[in-house]
Amino acid sequence: MSVKVQPTTAEIRQRFLDFFVQKGHYLMPSSSLIPRDDPTVLLTTAGMQQMIPFFLGRETPPATRLTSVQKCFRTTDIDKVGNERTLTFFEMLGNFSVGDYFKREAIAYAWEFLTQVVKIPPERLHPTVHPEDDEAPRYWTEITGIPDEAIVRLEDNWWGPPGAAGPCGPDSEIYYDRGVEHGCGRPDCKPGCECERFLEIWNLVFMQFYQDLDGKRTPLPRKNIDTGMGLERLTMVLQGKQSVFETDVFRAIIDRFATLAGTAYGRDARTDTSLRVIADHGRALVFLAADGVLPSNEGRGYIFRRILRRAVRHGRLLGLEKPFLAEAADTVIELMGGHYSELRQHRDRIVALLSMEEKKFNQTLSTGLQLLTELLAELKQRGTTVIPGVEAFKLYDTHGFPLELTQEIAAEQGFTVDVEDFQEAMRQQQERSRAASPFAQARNDQQLAEVAARVTSTTFLGYETTSASGTVVALLVNGEEVESVSAPQEALVILDRTPFYAESGGQVGDRGLLKGMVGTFVVEDTQRPLKSLIVHYGRVTEGYLRVGETVQAEVDAQRREDTMRNHSATHLLHKALRDLLGPQVEQRGSLVEPERLRFDFASPRALTSEDLVRLDELVNSWIRADYPVITEIMPLEEALKTGAMALFGEKYDEQVRVVSMGSSKELCGGTHCRATGQIGIYVTTQETSIAAGIRRIEALTGRGAEQYLRGRKLLVETLASRLQTQPDHLIERVDQLRDELAALRRQLGQYQREEARRQAASLAEQAREVNGVPVVTASLSAPDDRVLREIAEMTRNKLGRPGVVALAAAYDERVSVQVLVAPELVQRGLHAGKIAAAVGQRLGGKGGGRPEYAQGGGREKEALSAALALVPSLVEQALS
Structure with missing residues (x-):
């Protein structure tokens, strides 16, 4: 009796690849788990990801038929790993057609491989299709003999892109029948049932559409095939196992x-x-x-x-x-x-x-588990199932015990963590750390001086490249030299050579990465605290770095390019200002960032709008001329004799670097474009005064200028649309609306005055006699204090004899009171300010003013009637 030998995983993988190579497919090596040019996912999640550029026509494939076994990683079910089905890492077998064959051939190849190569009994295989796909079921019947009524239609037989956008289309899944003993027992049990009987092993995706970020689908220029079959599942079937974890x-x-x-x-x-x-x-x-x-x-x-x-x-x-x-x-x-x-x-x-x-x-786990166990026991005694966030943060901050592990262990015992409280504790700790940073900086400076005395100066390579290798010669953490740093520590890194530009001459320091064999350091700033040392400030995000280790220093190239555009434009701006305003213009400071440039200069007057137009035109004409940017090293005296400009108050070495572009020539140690044309475009955004005789210009170049102009264009188009006119007629339309608004305001003012006169006459008729003096108190509806005062003055005039008027109006969040007293009554002891103060205090606020006129108010609207009721008694007391 012969014993059937089960194929190994390696043999199954090879049989698949050999089969499709024999069918004319080009063998593609697996791509990295780190996706190439795909920001929609952190890791490679499907075999077709490396094929997307081919499907979209962005790149030419090595062949129109491809096959691969792709390393894949999916993160959605990490917490479920431990059951018998869920994996994070897996191998995806796939065959692909880029505009070559389509549904018929894909189905035929799959059936042949499963039934003839790996010998799965045909009666165990059950295909499913999308309900709207009429072609696939017809091909299944023609190729396999499976009757149409046995082909299951499933709504979820649609394959979307691995990220938010990409190729997509209907698919056909092949299920393996594990046997009735794994089923639910229902007569309608079939592929797609939630029981364990039917196991999906292969998915044939018919790429027909491209889905954008809004979910809109458009037909692809060419129809493509993408198939995916999990090697682990196929091995489980062929080895007769009940779980992937039982395979070899x-x-x-x-x-x-x-x-x-x-x-x-x-x-x-x-x-x-x-x-x-x-x-x-x-x-x-x-x-x-x-x-x-x-x-x-x-x-x-x-x-x-x-x-x-x-x-x-x-x-x-x-x-x-x-x-x-x-x-x-x-x-x-x-x-x-x-x-x-x-x-x-x-x-x-x-x-x-x-x-x-x-x-x-x-080390973290031992201490953290013990403390967490004690904490959970204590919380159980208190009768609570919520771990306070501050306690979870204490485990994290003091003992390095991660929040997600606290949550996982807590969940196993029926507890949750107050995450908001955790995040607040984290925020407070960060604020305390920032408050202590000056002391750490002082220690850094002292230690850097010792480093500089011991090691040679840093060699700067950034004029020629943005990527180079260098050796770590020193590491500092909180002002102390250390031999190594690991994630997530903040540190200072000093290399023997670096392409990173250290902040100086107004140009900000570079950012980027230092990559070691097992560590990555994110450079958040580059400085030169001592003349001989270039220091990289940042933090370790992955692994660790050690002194003596060789690292690859990679500057953020796009950020550097944006900065260089702004720096070269600063030189042209300086030259243009001197050409337009005269040689009295002197640079008094600058800031060159990737996002913008700022230039301070001495000038006897502000620039007019016409000056700014001429300035932009001149700078942009030099950009279009595409002058080469030439750098030379020469003695300082020689450089000055050639006409090179030295910056006000700057100290220079005996040997200086001269940067020339067109008629501009300056002493400068910064990084620049190779030619002025690379600046792209220049736009002045603001011109202001910052001190007596000192002006400031802010401007944009390159990508920043383009974005600024696009925004202004959109603003103009939006305004034109809302004002129902064309952009070219926007000024005329605004003038028209301004005139119409002025006319309406005049009409409204006339109406308010007429209404005020009407109210004043009515109020005067309601005056109350207090010791022979007419007193008017009322709460009105008025748009603002100005109108309220006008009504009060008109009312006083309508009385016909010396009197007192106190009017109030309630606005959104306050009550305002206006008090007027006739001059004759002031001589008898009445004081408008004292009345307003008493009324304002009753309203929960305050008041005061002159004897004849005062105002007050508060926020307690419900006390308004009682506050106004005080006025007659106050008048009576004063007259007595």
């Missing part, structure tokens, strides 16, 4: 760690969960590290760190107290390094990285 690759990893933990897979459900987590996460970490993903607190690095921490914690649950991920790495490399040569090539780096990160986290 995963069992080798699981058994290795079960042995280390003194257990066996299948003995205990909780143990099995932890073994599956380690198997998946361990494999994923190896591939992420091989492709250059490093642990950090954001982006891909955050995913790396998160799954590493989950793996380490589940190792602890198995009793693995010592570091074990290096063994996971070697097991994975041994199993899969034959096909993925990068695993063996980077073995030492992978092992070093995993060991370092695991060791660091182990």
Whole structure:
């Protein structure tokens, strides 16, 4: 009796590739897990991602028929890893047609491979299609003999892009029938049912459309085929296993760690969960590290760190107290390094990285788990199931215990974390750190002086390149020299040579990255605190850096280019101002950033609008002339004799750098364009005075100027549309509306005056006699204090004899009171200011003013009647 030999994962992978190569497909190597030119996803999630440029016609494919086995990573179900089905890292088998064959051939190839190459019984295979796809079911019937009524229509047979936009179209999924024993028992059980009977193994996507960010679909120029089949699922089927974790690759990893933990897979459900987590996460970490993903607190690095921490914690649950991920790495490399040569090539780096990160986290985990256990016990006694955010932050800030791990462990025991409270504690800590920064800077300065005395000066390479290698000669953290720094530490890095420009001469310092073998340092600023040293300020976001290590220094090239445009434009601006206003113009300061330029200069007068127009025209004419930017090193005296301009108050070395472009010639150590044409365009945005005889111009160039002009164009078009005119007639339309508004205001003023006279006459008739003096109090509806006072004055005049008028009006959030007293009554002891003060106080506010006129008010509108009722008694008291 012969025993059927099960194919290994490696054999199945090779059979698939061989089959499609024989069908005329070009074998594409797997792309990196870090997507190329695809900002919509952090990691490669599907086999077709590297094919998108071909499908969209942006790039020419090496052939119109392609096949690959692609490394993939999906993050949506990380917390579910540990069950029998969920993976983060997996291999996707695929065949692709770029405008070559379409639905019929794709279906035929899939059926032939499944039934003839890997010998799956045809009766076990069940295709599904999209309800609106009439072609696919016809081809399935013609090629396989499956009757149309046996082909299941599913609404979700539609494949969208891996990110927010991209190619898409209907698909046809192939399901494998695992047997009735896995089913739900319902007579209508079929592919698409939520039970475990039918397992999707292959998806044939018929790329017909492109979906944009708004969800709009347009037909692609050429129809394409994209198929995807999970190698792990196919292996599970062909090896007759109940779970992907029972296949040869995963069992080798699981058994290795079960042995280390003194257990066996299948003995205990909780143990099995932890073994599956380690198997998946361990494999994923190896591939992420091989492709250059490093642990950090954001982006891909955050995913790396998160799954590493989950793996380490589940190792602890198995009793693995010592570091074990290096063994996971070697097991994975041994199993899969034959096909993925990068695993063996980077073995030492992978092992070093995993060991370092695991060791660091182990220290965190021991203390954090103990403290969290004690905290949860205490909270249970209090009868609460919410961990205060400040306690979670204390675990994070003091002991490095990550929030997501606190949340995961808390959830397992029925607790939640107050995340808002956590974030507030984080914010307060950041403010305290910023408050202490001057002291750290003082320590930095002292230590940098010691570094400068010990090492040679930094060589600047930034005139020629924005990328170069350099050796780390010193690292500083909080004013102390250290041998290494790791994520997420802030630090100062000094290299023996660097392309990073240090802030000087008004030009801001460069930003970018320093990349080591296992670490990435984000340069947030570059300074030259001492003449001999260029210092990179920033933080480690991935891995670590060490003194003596060689790193690749990469300046943010686009930011540098934007800065150079603004710097070169500053020189042209200086020359243009002197040409227009005279040689008395002297530069008194500048700021050159990637976003804008600012130029301060001595000038006896402000620039007129005509001056600014001529200034822009002159600078842009020099840009269009595309003068070469020439730099020369020469003695200072010689440079000055050639007419090169030296900046006011600046100190220069004996040897200086002269930058010339057209008729402009200045002493300058900054970075510049190669020719003035690269500036693109220049636009002055503002001209102001900043001191006596000192003016300031702000301007934009290049991309910033383009964006500014687009915004102004949009503004003009929007205004024209809202004013129902054409942009060319906008001024005439505004003048017309201004005239109409003025006429309406005159009409409104006339109406208000007439209404005021009417109210005044009515109020005068309602005057109350107090000791022979007419007193008017009332609450009115008035648009503002000016109208209210006019009504009060008219009312006083309508009385015909000396009297007192106190009128009030309620606005949105306050009450205003106007008080008028006839001059004759002032001599008898009445005082408008005292009346207004008393009324205002009753309204919860204040008041005051002259004897004849005063005003007051407050916010307590409900007290208005009582406040006005005080006026007659106040008059009576004063007259008595």
